[in-house]
Amino acid sequence: GENVEQHPSTLSVQEGDSAVIKCTYSDSASNYFPWYKQELGKGPQLIIDIRSNVGEKKDQRIAVTLNKTAKHFSLHITETQPEDSAVYFCAASINDYKLSFGAGTTVTVRA
Amino acid sequence: DARVTQTPRDKVTEMGQEVTMRCQPILGHNTVFWYRQTMKQGLELLAYFRNRAPLDDSGMPKDRFSAEMPDATLATLKIQPSEPRDSAVYFCASGLPSRNEAFFGQGTRLTVV
Numbered sequence: 001g002e003n004v005e006q007h008p009s010t011l012s013v014q015e016g017d018s019a020v021i022k023c024t025y026s027d028s029a030s031n032y033f034p035w036y037k038q039e040l041g042k043g044p045q046l047i048i049d050i051r052s053n054v055g056e057k058k059d060q061r062i063a064v065t066l067n068k069t070a071k072h073f074s075l076h077i078t079e080t081q082p083e084d085s086a087v088y089f090c091a092a093s094i095n096d097y098k099l100s101f102g103a104g105t106t107v108t109v110r111a
Numbered sequence: 112d113a114r115v116t117q118t119p120r121d122k123v124t125e126m127g128q129e130v131t132m133r134c135q136p137i138l139g140h141n142t143v144f145w146y147r148q149t150m151k152q153g154l155e156l157l158a159y160f161r162n163r164a165p166l167d168d169s170g171m172p173k174d175r176f177s178a179e180m181p182d183a184t185l186a187t188l189k190i191q192p193s194e195p196r197d198s199a200v201y202f203c204a205s206g207l208p209s210r211n212e213a214f215f216g217q218g219t220r221l222t223v224v
Contacts, residue, residue, distance in 0.1 A: 043202050043215035043217050045215070046214065097144075098159070102153075
């Protein structure tokens, strides 16, 4: 099955700086790559996703890039704010709806 | 604001007792997932349904876990008998038929003592 690895496991950044989280996947057939944000006591919330026919996607301060050849994708958060502090998960799936999640990255934004 | 609703939010039970968790998917979503989250294993897919039919429950311990969708507005996950190792947060998620997106509920935190 699909194996998704996520790095780093923890990330501390100064408010206003950028944060980058990287993920790799094993199955070249995977074609959907969502990113989820999970705040304490809440369920994961979809924040952005990218499909294999697109190399980059941006939504305000959040961007995701995909390199299919290398089988890796990344989340970029610019101008970080305290409310960006959370656990972020990457995931990958083929068309069968099975999301395989990375282990998560705990992001702390220091004021 | 459409959302996935899960009940109960928290459940503490004694080992051996039956536990039932409920989920109301977003109206119009015909795919429902059950995930379990633990510190050790992260987010694991237990089962998923499409149009109320189970498509894959290979992630679920068959001897004690069961998942059903009595109707399009209700999904249930049952554990009988419960064990301390079942302690985790259980999430339900639902998705749109034409896309791979999954929208998660708030979860049920289960503690088996």
